[in-house]
Amino acid sequence: MFFGLVKGEGARTGRRKAIRTVLVVEDEPLVAFDNEHALEQAGYRIAATVDDYSHAIAVIDGGGVDLVIADVSLKGDRSGIDVARHAATKELPVLFVTGACPIDARALAYGCLAKPYAPRDLVAAIGVIDALLRGARRPRLPVGLTLFDTAD
Numbered sequence: 001m002f003f004g005l006v007k008g009e010g011a012r013t014g015r016r017k018a019i020r021t022v023l024v025v026e027d028e029p030l031v032a033f034d035n036e037h038a039l040e041q042a043g044y045r046i047a048a049t050v051d052d053y054s055h056a057i058a059v060i061d062g063g064g065v066d067l068v069i070a071d072v073s074l075k076g077d078r079s080g081i082d083v084a085r086h087a088a089t090k091e092l093p094v095l096f097v098t099g100a101c102p103i104d105a106r107a108l109a110y111g112c113l114a115k116p117y118a119p120r121d122l123v124a125a126i127g128v129i130d131a132l133l134r135g136a137r138r139p140r141l142p143v144g145l146t147l148f149d150t151a152d
Helices: 027-039 053-062 080-089 103-108 120-135
Strands: 002-004 021-025 043-049 069-071 093-100 111-114 143-148
Touching: 021 027, 021 053, 027 043, 027 053, 027 120, 043 093, 053 069, 053 080, 069 080, 069 111, 069 120, 080 093, 093 120, 120 143
Parallel strands: 021 043, 021 069, 069 093, 093 111
Antiparallel strands: 002 043, 111 143
């Protein structure tokens, strides 16, 4: 089920950003709406907001996504970890946003933002990943963000 799809370009973003377009994979409608709103306000384009594996894969395969933020628990038989595995085949960075960060999936994501989190912490977490992708100095980690396979 699609919660929303932004067809326009969204807010203007700086040229130096590695992350401009985000896929939100979240099965809790209120959390999905809050994420979408916070990211749009921060200048990111939302590729789509979906609540299950099959829709997430369709958006990833369609291209144009710079980052996948995924809850681990999703509707259906497949999880956010499965989405991250597919994103890895496309060399797409992933940020898990979940109540229980998956230790066994550390190789599939840049990190995990633990729920509950404030919208500013989500935006800041994406900023940290953006800096890592660009090879820039890493900003301060927001509350609740754990990085995987990088120096904390």
